[in-house]
Amino acid sequence: MLDVKGLDVRYGRTHAVKGVDLNVAEGEIVTVLGANGAGKTSLLRALQGAVRPASGTISLDGKELSAASPAARVASGMMLVPEGRQIFVSMTVHENLQMGVYLRSDGDVARDLEAVYDRFPNLAERRDMKASVLSGGEQQMLAIGRALVGRPRLIMLDEPSLGLSPLFVSRLFDLIVELNKSGISILLVEQNTTMALDVATRGYVLELGRVVIEDSAAALSTNTALTEAYLGGGNETSALTTTGAQA
Ligand SMILES: Nc1ncnc2c1ncn2[C@@H]1O[C@H](COP(=O)(O)OP(=O)(O)OP(=O)(O)O)[C@@H](O)[C@H]1O
Ligand SMILES: [Mg+2]
Secondary structure (H helix, E strand, O other), X not given: OEEEEEEEEEEOOEEEEEEEEEEEOOXXXXXXXXXXXXXXXXXXXXXXOOOOOOEEEEXXXXXXXXXXXXXXXXXXXXXXXXXXXXXXXXXXXXXXXXXXXXXXXXXXXXXXXXXXXXXXXXXXXXXXXXXXXXXXXXXXXHHHHHHHHOOOOEEEEEOOXXXXXXXXXXXXXXXXXXXXXXXXXXXXXXOOHHXXXXXXXXXXXXXXXXXXXXXXXXXXXXXHHHHHHHOOOOOOOHHHHHHHHOO
């Protein structure tokens, strides 16, 4: 479905993504793991069309999208749920969901909005409240709900579990599995290695912009050398890798 070849992202002298080859087959959950600064967000932003890759190709169902606008990629069925959720806190829940509609010219948008409310009763109860009143977990549901309104065939999630309570993390991963069962392919960027490998079929590990390992999720999850070498020692210690790297 998604086929990425030789993707390079540069910001001036920073070479954030280096020759990445990656693919997601129809119906798959594929995870991209890597420590802070590994290039995960840069990769997703290049797929979304927000940054123009220095080189490489991106195609969806054989259709070349490397030069396509972000809007055209959304229209082709690719939706990004960005890092940090990026919802509009001064707007209502409903207004936030309507943002997911703006590129739709087809079909019954009202019905799709209702489907999102059916899936997330917490959002339905709060539809006329400002998004700022939502908990972190509810804000993540809103960000995902907004993507669903655009009827994606492929959802890309950038560290969706970041900052969520354990209860919401497990709900989130249940949701990811449900969405996948409903026919949506998923590209999941995570630092919660254990949870991500639990739901994924395959995974890629990025280090300093390069794919250093690509394997089945089952093989990756038994590879402790991997978590120690590239991911800062696994989940319990991933908070440690978060400190400092961003500074
Ligand atoms: N807009 C930008 N301008 C310049 N450099 C950038 C920009 N965005 C990211 N970088 C650099 O590119 C590299 C990769 O960053 P990126 O945000 O893609 O990593 P990441 O894997 O998403 O990290 P994190 O886990 O902290 O979100 C880093 O060295 C970062 O400092
Ligand atoms: Mg990131």
